[in-house]
Structure formats: C-alpha cells, structure tokens
Amino acid sequence: xxxxxxxxxxxxxxxxxxxxxxxxxxxxxxxxxxxxxxxxxxxxxxxxxxxxxxxxxxxxxxxxxxxxxxxxxxxxxxxxxxxxxxxxxxxxxxxxxxxxxxxxxxxxxxxxxxxxxxxxxxxxxxxxxxxxxxxxxxxxxxxxxxxxxxxxxxxxxxxxxxxxxxxxxxxxxxxxxxxxxxxxxxxxxxxxxxxxxxxxxxxxxxxxxxxxxxxxxxxxxxxxxxxxxxxxxxxxxxxxxxxxxxxxxxxxxxxxxxxxxxxxxxxxxxxxxxxxxxxxxxxxxxxxxxxxxxxxxxxxxxxxxxxxxxxxxxxxxxxxxxxxxxxxxxxxxxxxxxxxxxxxxxxxxxxxxxxxxxxxxxxxxxxxxxxxxxxxxxxxxxxxxxxxxxxxxxxxxxxxxxxxxxxxxxxxxxxxxxxxxxxxxxxxxxxxxxxxxxxxxxxxxxxxxxxxxxxxxxxxxxxxxxxxxxxxxxxxxxxxxxxxxxxxxxxxxxxxxxxxxxxxxxxxxxxxxxxxxxxxxxxxxxxxxxxxxxxxxxxxxxxxxxxxxxxxxxxxxxxxxxxxxxxxxxxxxxxxxxxxxxxxxxxxxxxxxxxxxxxxxxxxxxxxxxxxxxxxxxxxxxxxxxxxxxxxxxxxxxxxxxxxxxxxxxxxxxxxxxxxxxxxxxxxxxxxxxxxxxxxxxxxxxxxxxxxxxxxxxxxxxxxxxxxxxxxxxxxxxxxxxxxxxxxxxxxxxxxxxxxxxxxxxxxxxx
Numbered sequence: 053x054x055x056x057x058x059x060x061x062x063x064x065x066x067x068x069x070x071x072x073x074x075x076x077x078x079x080x081x082x083x084x085x086x087x088x089x090x091x092x093x094x095x096x097x098x099x100x101x102x103x104x105x106x107x108x109x110x111x112x113x114x115x116x117x118x119x120x121x122x123x124x125x126x127x128x129x130x131x132x133x134x135x136x137x138x139x140x141x142x143x144x145x146x147x148x149x150x151x152x153x154x155x156x157x158x159x160x161x162x163x164x165x166x167x168x169x170x171x172x173x174x175x176x177x178x179x180x181x182x183x184x185x186x187x188x189x190x191x192x193x194x195x196x197x198x199x200x201x202x203x204x205x206x207x208x209x210x211x212x213x214x215x216x217x218x219x220x221x222x223x224x225x226x227x228x229x230x231x232x233x234x235x236x237x238x239x240x241x242x243x244x245x246x247x248x249x250x251x252x253x254x255x256x257x258x259x260x261x262x263x264x265x266x267x268x269x270x271x272x273x274x275x276x277x278x279x280x281x282x283x284x285x286x287x288x289x290x291x292x293x294x295x296x297x298x299x300x301x302x303x304x305x306x307x308x309x310x311x312x313x314x315x316x317x318x319x320x321x322x323x324x325x326x327x328x329x330x331x332x333x334x335x336x337x338x339x340x341x342x343x344x345x346x347x348x349x350x351x352x353x354x355x356x357x358x359x360x361x362x363x364x365x366x367x368x369x370x371x372x373x374x375x376x377x378x379x380x381x382x383x384x385x386x387x388x389x390x391x392x393x394x395x396x397x398x399x400x401x402x403x404x405x406x407x408x409x410x411x412x413x414x415x416x417x418x419x420x421x422x423x424x425x426x427x428x429x430x431x432x433x434x435x436x437x438x439x440x441x442x443x444x445x446x447x448x449x450x451x452x453x454x455x456x457x458x459x460x461x462x463x464x465x466x467x468x469x470x471x472x473x474x475x476x477x478x479x480x481x482x483x484x485x486x487x488x489x490x491x492x493x494x495x496x497x498x499x500x501x502x503x504x505x506x507x508x509x510x511x512x513x514x515x516x517x518x519x520x521x522x523x524x525x526x527x528x529x530x531x532x533x534x535x536x537x538x539x540x541x542x543x544x545x546x547x548x549x550x551x552x553x554x555x556x557x558x559x560x561x562x563x564x565x566x567x568x569x570x571x572x573x574x575x576x577x578x579x580x581x582x583x584x585x586x587x588x589x590x591x592x593x594x595x596x597x598x599x600x601x602x603x604x605x606x607x608x609x610x611x612x613x614x615x616x617x618x619x620x621x622x623x624x625x626x627x628x629x630x631x632x633x634x635x636x637x638x639x640x641x642x643x644x645x646x647x648x649x650x651x652x653x654x655x656x657x658x659x660x661x662x663x664x665x666x667x668x669x670x671x672x673x674x675x676x677x678x679x680x681x682x683x684x685x686x687x688x689x690x691x692x693x694x695x696x697x698x699x700x701x702x703x704x705x706x707x708x709x710x711x712x713x714x715x716x717x718x719x720x721x722x723x724x725x726x727x728x729x730x731x732x733x734x735x736x737x738x739x740x741x742x743x744x745x746x747x748x749x750x751x752x753x754x755x756x757x758x759x760x761x762x763x764x765x766x767x768x769x770x771x772x773x774x775x776x777x778x779x780x781x782x783x784x785x786x787x788x789x790x791x792x793x794x795x796x797x798x799x800x801x802x803x
Contacts, residue, residue: 106131109141116148124148132164139169146178155182156687163686166198173202177215184218187693189226190733196222200235209246210255213239217264220271232275236268243268262302266292273314282322289315309338313345316352325352336369343378343406350382362386381407385414405460412464416471421478424465425493431458432492462496472504480513488517491526498534502745507538518547525556532566539749539784545570561587561595565602572609573785580606597627597635604639609785613643634660638670645677646789653677668702671695676720679727689728692721713740715747719756726760735760742773751780755796762802774800 109131115124125148131141142165149158162179166172180195196219199205205212216239223231243250243265250256256264269292273285293311296304312335319328329352332345340346346369353362363386370379415424434454465475479497482489489497494514501510511534518527528551535544548567551557564587571580584603591599600623607616620636620643627633637656644653657674660667675691678684696717722737738757741747758773774796780786781793 106135109138109144113144116144121148121152137168139165139172139175142168143172143175146175150178150182155186156690158182159186159690160686166195170198171202171204173199173205173211176202177211180215180218180222184222186690187697188689189222189228190730192222193219193226193228193231196235197231200238209242209249210252213242213246213250213264216242217268220268220275224271224275227278229275229278232271236272236275240265240268240272259301259303262295262298263304266295266302266304266307269295270311270314273318277318277321280321282318285318286315286322289318309335309340316345316348320348320352325355328352329356336372339373339375341376343376343382343410346376346379346382347410350386378406378410381410385410388414389417405463408457408460408464409467412461412468416468419474421471421474422482425475425478425482425489428458428461428465428493428496429490431461432490435492436490458492462492465496466500469504472500472506476501476506476509476513480509483513483517483520486520488521488524488527491530494527494530498530499745502537502748507534507745510534511538511540515543515547519550525560528554528556529562532562536566536569537745537749539573539780541570541573541784545574561591561599568602568606569609572606575610575785577610577612580610597623597632600626601635601639604636605642608639608642608646611646611785611789613647616640616643630663634663638673641673650677650681666694666698668695668698671698672717672720676723679720679724682727685724685728689721689724692717692724696721713744715741715744715753716750718744719747719750719753722760723756726756726763731760731764735764749780751777751784751786751792751796754780755792758796758799762799767802771800771802 109128111123111127113124115121115127125145128141128145128148131138132145135141142161146158146162146165149155149161159179159182162175162182165175166179169175176195176199180192180199183189183192183195196215200212200215200219205215216235220232220235220239223229223235243261247261250261251258269288273288273292276282276285276288289311293308293315295301296307296311312331316328316331316335319325319331329349332349332352335345346366350362350366353359353365358365363383366379366383366386370376370383373379412424415421431454435458475497479489479494498507498510498514501507511531514527514531514534518524518531521527528547531547532544532551535541535547545567548563548570551563551566557563564583568580568583568587571577571583581603584599584606588596588599588603600619604616604619604623607613607619617640620640624633624636637660641653641656644650644656654674654677657670657677660670661674664670671691672695675688675695678688678691696713699714699717718737718741722734722741725731725734725737735757738753738760741753742757747753754773754777758770758777761767761770761773777796778793778800781796786792
C-alpha cells in the first residue's frame with residue numbers, strides 16, 4: 053500500500069531548527085578544515101531533544117515514502133514526545149493513521165497538531181473529513197470553518213471551493229441551515245469570481261463545475277426554507293433548473309424533475325397552492341412511481357377549494373400513469389373518507405409501503421381504529437399460519453406475503469404518531485369487551501404506548517386482560533416484557549408467580565427467569581437465587597448455557613461480582629465454543645467494571661472487537677465505560693457513533709425502517725459529549741433519550757440529563773431530572789450500586 057504523504061514541508065519552527073542544525077555542522081567542518089579541532093560548549097538538553105525530534109521526524113518521512121507505516125508511526129511518535137511544541141509530527145501521524153484506517157487515532161493527532169498550529173488548513177481539512185465520515189457533523193463543521201477561514205486556503209481557490217462545498221453539505225446534513233446557506237453562497241460567489249482559476253488544468257471540467265453549482269443552488273434553497281426565505285429559495289431553485297437545462301451548462305435534464313418537486317414544496321409552504329400545483333404538473337410529465345407527489349397534489353387541491361374535483365383528477369392521472377398503482381389507493385382513500393368501503397376490496401392485494409401509508413392515513417382520518425386493528429389481526433394470523441399458539445414462526449401454511457404485509461402495515465402505523473392514545477383506548481375497550489388481539493398487534497400497540505407516553509394505560513389494560521384470560525402464554529409473555537420495560541419489579545414478580553400456575557406455562561421456565569430478575573432488581577438475594585437455581589437445575593441440555601449465563605448476570609445485579617466471575621470461568625471450561633466465550637466475556641467485563649478493575653474489562657471488550665469490529669453492544673459498552681472514566685474520549689465517541697449507525701442499519705434491514713433511535717446508545721453518546729465539554733449537543737441527545745421507549749424508565753439517563761442541565765445553569769430543570777432519577781433508582785439495583793441513590797439525593801440539594 054502506497055502511503056499518501058501529501059506534505060513534507062516542515063513547520064516554521066522545525067525549519068528554523070533544521071537550519072540551526074546545518075549551521076552547527078558547517079561550523080564543525082570549517083574547524084576541521086583549518087586544522088584545529090574546535091571546542092564546543094555542551095548542548096543544552098532541551099536543544100538536544102529538539103535536534104533528536106527533527107532527526108526522527110525526517111526518518112518518519114522517509115519511512116512513509118518507503119511504505120513502512122509502522123516505522124513511520126514509531127518515528128513520528130518519538131519526535132512528538134521529544135519536542136511537544138512541534139506540530140509537524142502530529143500532522144504526519146494524522147495522515148498515516150488516516151491511510152491505515154485508524155480514524156480515531158488520526159482524529160486525535162489532527163487535533164493535537166491544530167492545537168499547536170491553528171493555521172494548518174490541510175490538517176483542518178483532514179480532520180473535518182474524518183469527523184464527517186464518523187457522523188460527527190458538529191465537530192466537522194468547526195474543523196471546516198477553521199480551514200476555510202485560513203489565509204493559506206484563501207490563496208488556493210480550487211481547494212477552497214471544494215472545502216466550502218463539503219462544508220455546505222455537512223452543515224445541511226446536520227440541519228445547520230445558517231452555516232449551509234453561508235457556505236453555499238460563498239462557494240457560488242467563488243465559482244463566479246474565480247471561474248477561470250477553477251477551470252485550469254488539474255481543476256474542474258466546465259460541465260463538472262456547473263453541476264457542482266446546481267448542487268449548491270439546490271442546497272442553498274433548502275437551507276433558506278427553515279427561516280422562511282421563500283423568494284430567495286424559489287430564485288435559487290429556478291437558477292438550478294435553468295443551469296440544468298442549459299446544454300452549454302450543467303446539461304442535466306434528468307435533475308429537473310427533482311427541482312420541480314422541490315419548488316412545489318417551497319410554494320406550498322409559502323401558501324401559494326396554484327403555482328405549487330403547476331410545478332407538480334411539470335413533475336408528473338416524468339411519470340413518478342411514487343404516490344407521494346399525487347398526495348401532495350390532492351392536498352393542494354383541497355387548499356385551493358377544489359375538493360369536489362379530486363376524484364376526477366386522480367382518475368385522469370391513472371390514465372396518464374397507469375403503472376403507478378398507488379393512485380388507485382388514493383382514489384380508494386378519498387372514497388373511504390366519503391363513506392365508501394372500497395378499501396375492503398383493495399386491501400386483499402396491497403402494492404407497496406406507500407399503499408399501506410395511504411391506507412392507514414385513511415383509517416385514522418375516518419377514526420376507524422377498531423377496523424384497523426382487526427385488519428392487523430387478520431394479517432398477523434395469516435403471517436403466523438397454522439399450529440400451536442406458542443410455537444415459533446414460521447408455522448405450517450404461513451403466508452410469506454402476509455409477513456411482508458405485517459411489516460409494511462406496522463411501519464405505516466408507527467409513522468402516524470398522533471393516534472396512539474386512540475389506539476390504546478380502543479384496546480382497553482376491546483379488553484373490557486372480552487376481545488383479545490393478536491400478539492403481534494399487541495406488541496405494536498405496546499411499542500407505540502412506550503414511545504408516545506401511553507405506557508401506563510397500556511400496562512393496566514394488559515394486566516386486566518391477562519388476569520381475565522389466564523390461559524394465554526402470549527399475553528403473559530408480553531406482560532413480562534412490559535413490566536421489565538417499565539421497571540415495575542414488584543408487579544413483574546407477582547405476575548411471574550401467577551403464570552407458573554397456569555396451564556399455558558406448564559413445564560416452562562420463563563416465569564422463573566422473570567421472577568429472578570425482579571428479585572435481583574429489588575435486592576432480594578435469597579429469592580432471586582432460588583428462582584434462578586431452579587432454572588439451572590431443571591433446564592434441558594440445550595438451554596444450560598443460557599441458564600448459567602443468566603445466573604452470572606443475576607449475580608452481578610446482586611453485587612456478587614467475584615462469584616459471577618467464578619461462574620463465568622466454569623462456563624468457559626464447560627462450553628469452549630467461541631460464541632459461548634464471547635457471551636462470558638461480556639458478563640465478565642461487566643463484573644470488572646463494577647469492581648472498578650477497568651483495564652481488565654477494557655481488555656476483554658477489545659478482544660471481542662478484534663474478532664468482530666462491528667459488535668454493536670460491545671462498541672457501545674466500551675465507549676460508555678471509557679467516557680465514564682473520562683479516558684480516550686475521541687475514541688469512545690467514534691465507537692458509540694459506530695454502534696448507533698450499525699444499529700440503525702440492522703433495524704432498517706430487519707424492519708424496513710430504522711423506527712426510533714435506541715435511547716441507551718444516545719445516552720452513551722450524550723455522556724461522552726458531556727465529558728468532552730460539549731454541553732449543548734449532550735443536552736439535545738440526553739433530552740431525546742429521556743423520551744424514548746427503551747431509555748425513558750432508565751434512572752441513569754435522567755441522572756445524566758440532570759448533570760448536563762446543571763452545568764448549563766438550568767438548575768430548576770436539573771433538579772426535576774434528578775428527582776425523576778431518584779424515583780427510578782429507588783427499588784432498583786442501580787440505586788444501590790456505587791451509591792447512586794445517595795449521590796442523586798445530594799445533588800438535588802445543590803444551590
């Protein structure tokens with residue numbers, strides 16, 4: 053691999069040292085030439101260190117050019133240690149690490165170089181690109197600003213234009229509209245004033261530059277919308293359109309369709325439905341496959357007072373674009389709103405995600421919650437197929453198509469956030485009437501309830517249904533999950549014991565697991581171990597590993613960390629498979645963290661990452677613990693952001709939509725940023741985490757949020773967050789661990 057050492061210039065300080073070193077050598081040669089051996093005063097240790105640093109720096113450059121990255125890293129590191137005031141070794145280290153794909157190390161070295169030499173635009177650009185690649189847009193924007201405001205880059209229009217273009221793109225992604233607008237305008241001004249410079253050999257081709265300008269004009273328009281600069285946005289889009297259509301300009305007619313679509317959105321937001329419809333009609337010439345443009349047109353017709361013409365207009369669109377099956381769904385939705393039941397025919401063979409979105413919106417608009425949930429039950433039943441109620445899918449005669457339909461329907465319902473309370477109320481009414489929905493439908497409503505603050509109402513309804521229908525394993529299992537999510541440990545223990553005595557759970561061990569967890573959280577060691585030991589003694593061979601690991605986890609919750617480590621050691625001997633060793637390592641790392649033996653824990657987690665760099669749980673856990681120790685914060689941030697991205701990708705693959713972020717991971721990232729002193733971004737993340745389903749009942753999240761609020765001088769808010777944390781810590785193992793409950797009680801008394 054050829055390393056791209058993009059610059060071998062030595063910074064001004066290093067250059068002066070280099071000439072001083074050469075002067076000394078020249079003096080030495082001159083002395084010998086005249087016959088008398090010169091006498092030199094002893095070199096001060098500081099100067100000797102600087103000379104050694106310069107020598108090692110040169111050796112590092114040579115190693116990099118000779119494709120010896122390990123040697124180059126070693127020499128540059130030595131140079132940095134010998135001369136802490138020199139920026140050049142850190143700059144070169146950043147480049148070598150970036151080439152090797154060690155982004156976190158490259159980021160660290162780039163920051164060190166810029167701390168010494170803030171005018172180093174090359175390193176600022178490298179840092180910005182690394183941060184942007186790691187989805188740390190906030191810091192990336194700051195690094196880009198450092199670069200584009202440097203005097204050196206001002207003299208290099210080609211590099212400056214590229215940097216401004218990148219800055220506007222990253223700022224747009226970060227929803228920083230002011231920065232995106234300023235960067236886009238400056239880049240466009242540069243493209244106009246110094247066009248000849250940008251088109252010189254080695255720069256842009258003419259058409260390439262004009263296409264960059266189209267992107268910038270579109271980005272400029274997008275950045276102006278949040279501040280309602282409608283006229284400027286329209287002008288920017290129109291310029292982008294004209295440039296795209298110009299055969300001597302960008303010559304990109306395929307991009308014009310997108311511009312018509314975006315112009316219609318601006319005009320719609322501006323309150324001009326007729327011009328917005330005109331832009332959509334130009335867009336329809338391209339025969340869009342999505343139903344969304346036609347939905348927007350229907351909305352604009354309603355705003356224009358043309359509601360009576362909607363059905364006739366949609367039928368014309370069907371003739372013009374017969375391949376867009378979603379148009380039939382729009383027609384059916386409008387008929388349904390008028391009292392027609394045509395959806396009963398269409399839902400037999402739905403087309404795609406858009407169709408389900410239109411369907412769900414129509415059900416909600418007409419307040420047919422009962423019918424919607426019944427439809428969800430029917431699809432779930434078809435997807436599940438025939439077989440015992442508690443047998444795992446896929447069952448005999450399971451409908452593969454229905455499985456996909458369930459996913460699409462649930463995704464569409466989750467996207468409509470305003471109707472959760474009505475769905476929960478419908479569920480309560482159905483339970484009271486003796487109607488119990490499919491487990492998949494109940495899981496869906498539970499998700500919505502947790503997300504949208506209806507979890508208490510849902511839990512009460514579910515508990516009522518469980519006790520009225522004691523033979524339903526699905527209802528009990530869901531209730532266990534709900535009680536765990538809401539940290540209702542006493543209720544969980546009660547319903548777990550009830551479940552043991554029902555026919556549905558005969559010879560099943562899940563109630564014992566649930567009871568053991570509840571007792572561990574409440575600190576009742578005797579009852580917890582009695583439950584888990586029963587499982588270990590009665591589990592079948594295939595389940596022994598899981599039972600033993602669950603016991604090790606319970607021992608950690610009971611603060612019996614040495615016993616947990618001992619049990620894990622026994623499990624490692626009994627189960628040598630790599631997967632079992634990994635599961636043991638995660639529990640052992642947790643034990644060591646709780647024992648404050650952090651380096652041992654870190655070593656175990658890093659061993660897992662060495663085998664699987666994409667282990668989401670380990671990336672999050674290690675990143676969080678490093679942050680909690682205020683160690684290696686840039687690396688911790690990179691790890692957690694990587695975990696968040698991988699988690700989103702996985703849920704997108706499995707569910708077709710990333711749904712909502714995992715709150716525990718956002719809490720980890722917020723805690724890293726807090727430790728780094730980035731209070732406002734930390735506050736935003738922790739505020740969001742405090743409202744998400746998996747993390748809203750987590751005392752640690754509220755504790756962290758209170759710390760950030762206090763540092764931001766939002767003391768009243770902080771005390772409310774700490775009060776919430778105290779409530780959640782009480783009756784939980786977290787409250788006893790490391791004195792958290794006492795600590796948060798003291799924080800509430802701070803002035």
